[in-house]
Amino acid sequence: MAAGLFLLVACARASEEPGDGSSTARVMAPDPAQPILQERIEQLRTHGELSVGDAAIASQLVVSDFYENRAFRRAWTDSGAVADLIRAIAEIGQDGLNTRDYHYEALVTLRQEAAGDNVRAEQLADFDLLLSDALARLGYHILFGKVDPERLDANWNMAREIEHLDPAAIMQQTIDSRELYDIVEDYKPQHPLYLALKNALSEYRAIEAAGGWRSLPGGPTLKRGMIDARVPLLRQRLALAGDYTRPTGDTASIFDEALEVAVELFQHRHALQEDGEVGPGTFAALNTPVERRIEHILTSLERGRWILHDLPSTFVAVNIAGFTAYFVKQGQVVWEGRAQVGRAYRETPVFKANMKYLVLNPTWTVPPGILEKDILPAARQDPAAVAAKGLNVFDRDGNPMDPVAVNWSAYTGRNLPYTLRQDAGPRNALGKVKFIFPNEHAVFLHDTPSRTLFDRTTRTFSSGCVRVENPLELAELLLDDPEQWSMDEIQKAVDAGEPRTVFLPEQIPVLLLYWTASVGFDGDVHFWPDVYDRDPEILEGLRGEFRFRDRPIVRVAEGG
Numbered sequence: 200m201a202a203g204l205f206l207l208v209a210c211a212r213a214s215e216e217p218g219d220g221s222s223t224a225r226v227m228a229p230d231p232a233q234p235i236l237q238e239r240i241e242q243l244r245t246h247g248e249l250s251v252g253d254a255a256i257a258s259q260l261v262v263s264d265f266y267e268n269r270a271f272r273r274a275w276t277d278s279g280a281v282a283d284l285i286r287a288i289a290e291i292g293q294d295g296l297n298t299r300d301y302h303y304e305a306l307v308t309l310r311q312e313a314a315g316d317n318v319r320a321e322q323l324a325d326f327d328l329l330l331s332d333a334l335a336r337l338g339y340h341i342l343f344g345k346v347d348p349e350r351l352d353a354n355w356n357m358a359r360e361i362e363h364l365d366p367a368a369i370m371q372q373t374i375d376s377r378e379l380y381d382i383v384e385d386y387k388p389q390h391p392l393y394l395a396l397k398n399a400l401s402e403y404r405a406i407e408a409a410g411g412w413r414s415l416p417g418g419p420t421l422k423r424g425m426i427d428a429r430v431p432l433l434r435q436r437l438a439l440a441g442d443y444t445r446p447t448g449d450t451a452s453i454f455d456e457a458l459e460v461a462v463e464l465f466q467h468r469h470a471l472q473e474d475g476e477v478g479p480g481t482f483a484a485l486n487t488p489v490e491r492r493i494e495h496i497l498t499s500l501e502r503g504r505w506i507l508h509d510l511p512s513t514f515v516a517v518n519i520a521g522f523t524a525y526f527v528k529q530g531q532v533v534w535e536g537r538a539q540v541g542r543a544y545r546e547t548p549v550f551k552a553n554m555k556y557l558v559l560n561p562t563w564t565v566p567p568g569i570l571e572k573d574i575l576p577a578a579r580q581d582p583a584a585v586a587a588k589g590l591n592v593f594d595r596d597g598n599p600m601d602p603v604a605v606n607w608s609a610y611t612g613r614n615l616p617y618t619l620r621q622d623a624g625p626r627n628a629l630g631k632v633k634f635i636f637p638n639e640h641a642v643f644l645h646d647t648p649s650r651t652l653f654d655r656t657t658r659t660f661s662s663g664c665v666r667v668e669n670p671l672e673l674a675e676l677l678l679d680d681p682e683q684w685s686m687d688e689i690q691k692a693v694d695a696g697e698p699r700t701v702f703l704p705e706q707i708p709v710l711l712l713y714w715t716a717s718v719g720f721d722g723d724v725h726f727w728p729d730v731y732d733r734d735p736e737i738l739e740g741l742r743g744e745f746r747f748r749d750r751p752i753v754r755v756a757e758g759g
Contacts, residue, residue, distance in 0.1 A: 230272045235324040237271035251325045254302050255744075258335035264367035265331055273327045274374055281310065283379035284334055293397055294387060295500040295741070296340055301333040334370055334379075341387045344504040346740030351733075354548040354640070357506055357710070388507040395718035396503060400496045403440075403489055403724075411489040412436050421477035423459045426452050433477065436485055437461045440724075442468070468719075470521070470656050470727045484726075495716035495726055498737045502714060514708040515554060515634075515644070515677075517665050519547050520715050520727045522658040524644065524667045526676055532720070534676050536668035539647065539658040545572075546731050547663050549713050552636040553706040557674055559692050559699045560623035561633040565590065566641050569662050571612025574619060578607040585619065589626045593618045623698055631693050632670050634677070636709045644709070646670040659730055665711070677703055 240263050243249040249256040256262055265274070275281050288301040298304075309326040312318060348355045373382050387393070406412065415429055415436065430452045437443035443461035459475040466473045469484045477485070517524045519540045526534040541547035545568075565574055577584040585592060585602035592600040595616055605617065621627050630646025640663065647666040652658060660666070667673060671689055678684040678701060692699055715729050 231320040232273050232324040232327065233271050235320055236266055236273065236327065239324065239328065240266045240271060251328050252305060254305050254329060256328060256332045258332050261335045261366045262331050265370050268367055268371065273323060275327050275330045279377060280374050280379050281330065284330060285310065287337065287380050287383040288333060291337065293401065294341065295400055295497040296345065301337050302329045305329055306333065331370065337383065338386060341504060344501050346501055346737050348505050351736050352549055354550045357551045359509055388503050390503065390507040390510065392718060393500065393503040393507050396496055396500050399718055399724045400493065400500065403493050403496060406439055407489045407493060412439050414486040415482060417482065421454055423454050423456065423475060425454045427454065428452060430454050434458060437465055468723050468725050472656050492726060494734065494738055497741060498734045499714050499716040501737055501741060511708050514710055516710045516712060519711060519713045520730060521717065524665065526673060534673055536673065537653045537658065539652055539660045539666040541661050541663040542659045543730060545662050547665060547711060548640050548642060549711050550638060550640065551708060551710050552638040554634055554636040554703060554709050555706050556700055556702040557632055557634045557677065559632050559701065560696055561627065561629045562623055562698055563621040563628045565619040567612040570615060570619065575607055575612060582607060589621050590619045591622065593620065623696060632674050657728065657730065677707060679704060
């Protein structure tokens with residue numbers, strides 16, 4: 200259980216004890232701001248909106264419940280709690296969020312006014328309301344993200360859900376805890392990837408603050424042995440992000456071996472062909488502004504807030520944008536392989552499901568989408584194309600049909616009364632093994648005969664499924680049975696040529712994800728192209744005005 204979730208549960212239990220909202224608290228000395236707070240909360244309930252100066256109260260239901268529980272008394276009378284929250288807000292930029300979403304400037308001003316001798320009750324009420332709204336917003340963002348993934352992607356089914364908790368009560372206990380800053384910190388994802396991305400954000404912002412990096416002038420491809428006036432600038436550029444350890448005073452114009460190694464490291468981090476030469480693709484990546492790289496990191500931090508709180512210890516993950524698949528067992532990456540994913544017009548969806556079994560020597564039944572878009576257009580032109588693709592045609596009773604005798608022009612992929620199936624074998628589109636995690640998208644992981652495509656840097660070749668490199672290694676690890684399913688036994692079953700279904704000893708979650716920036720096990724920051732153009736919507740959401748989602752602040756269920 201994540202630290203943040205533990206604290207939420209602990210706070211929920213503690214909230215059952217008498218607090219400031221209990222009958223004991225209500226006989227305290229009069230609060231001059233109480234009638235003002237009551238009037239404003241009633242306005243919020245009645246009209247569904249309330250502004251304090253130029254700041255809108257976003258957390259309408261939570262703030263209303265919170266003050267009603269307190270009989271409209273002020274909550275932020277402890278200067279330590281106030282200081283903790285303002286400190287947490289001041290530092291939230293380290294997580295890629297913006298202090299303006301939490302009324303930071305207004306709170307700093309009102310804090311000074313509230314400390315004065317002639318403070319008015321209205322000022323006390325304003326200060327209290329903004330502090331409460333800021334805490335509700337902040338807690339929500341770091342626990343669930345500011346941007347709603349379900350609004351960006353109808354396939355999203357990885358909602359994190361917490362049942363039977365009262366957000367208003369949790370807020371009260373957090374304020375009363377005398378550890379507000381530490382609780383907020385613990386709400387944040389503690390996953391090593393999230394922490395590493397925060398460090399990367401700090402490093403790249405420091406580069407930005409120092410003026411960023413200069414663009415390299417165009418020209419011929421730079422390679423080892425060349426003498427070129429652009430080489431000193433290339434050294435400087437590679438040194439900025441740590442790809443090149445630049446000796447003091449190094450201004451040499453010769454492209455030497457050390458520089459070639461640095462270029463290869465840069466290419467490795469940016470999903471480029473690692474040839475050590477600075478051609479058009481590498482030039483373009485080198486000249487991408489540091490601000491754009493920061494945007495990649497910001498979107499990855501937000502995606503981290505969506506999923507990195509409660510990851511299982513064992514799972515298979517695919518980074519679609521990174522063209523890479525992983526098997527994580529008990530928190531350790533035990534297998535990693537290159538992947539081929541869906542083409543831009545047949546995107547691999549982001550979702551979660553449980554892997555139940557694998558099939559050795561699978562047959563391939565052509566799904567309706569591929570029938571419609573690939574097979575039928577070719578068959579209408581030339582019915583012999585069906586057999587040329589190694590496909591067998593069967594009617595609804597399972598009887599084989601001659602593809603030349605079928606009027607392919609009379610059907611679509613949805614009403615075709617025939618099944619097209621490819622037998623197991625070296626030409627089979629699924630290769631030697633497929634991994635099944637039942638889902639509505641008919642997506643799965645599988646081998647492929649098109650292995651040379653793994654050498655490409657951008658691997659968007661499939662019709663939506665995920666083709667994985669070295670799949671038999673993955674099969675051995677997933678089956679986890681050295682006696683019955685060693686690599687030798689798996690290979691024997693494959694060599695037999697017959698389809699064979701093997702169930703996993705336990706179902707394993709599969710997460711198909713999308714990250715354009717990450718941090719490798721070596722600590723280096725990696726960037727991938729936004730092949731499906733998904734980052735801009737997240738950036739727009741991060742920069743926009745926040746409103747609580749239409750659904751409750753906490754809810755329950757996990758897809759897949």
